[in-house]
Amino acid sequence: xxxxxxGGILDNIKEKFEITNKGNEHLEDEGGVxxxxxxxxxxxxxxxxxxxxxxxxxxxxxxxxxxxxxETKVDYIxxxxxKSENMTxxxxxxxxxxxxxxxxxxxx
Numbered sequence: 001x002x003x004x005x006x007g008g009i010l011d012n013i014k015e016k017f018e019i020t021n022k023g024n025e026h027l028e029d030e031g032g033v034x035x036x037x038x039x040x041x042x043x044x045x046x047x048x049x050x051x052x053x054x055x056x057x058x059x060x061x062x063x064x065x066x067x068x069x070x071e072t073k074v075d076y077i078x079x080x081x082x083k084s085e086n087m088t089x090x091x092x093x094x095x096x097x098x099x100x101x102x103x104x105x106x107x108x
Contacts, residue, residue: 006051019040030076033054035053036053037050048099050090053083057079
């Protein structure tokens with residue numbers, strides 16, 4: 001998924017459906033994750049699409065000791081300019097009162 005495709009999807013949603021919520025989130029986890037989301041009333045009910053952009057892991061370093069009972073620590077090194085981008089679709093589940101991720105094979 002690219003930023004251009006995400007823009008095209010947003011344009012299609014704006015034309016066909018009523019947008020109920022839209023926004024951005026930034027999480028400091030995993031080197032800085034940016035999430036852009038849109039919620040709308042679609043053909044399957046209340047839906048949410050998220051465009052997630054996060055840095056690619058370029059290296060990981062393990063810190064450990066050979067002593068019994070010592071702990072192991074993994075440090076991830078993230079790229080500053082390369083990002084991984086994907087889109088995730090959710091549907092509102094009234095029974096659970098929460099978003100449930102939709103299976104991607106439905107859209108093939």
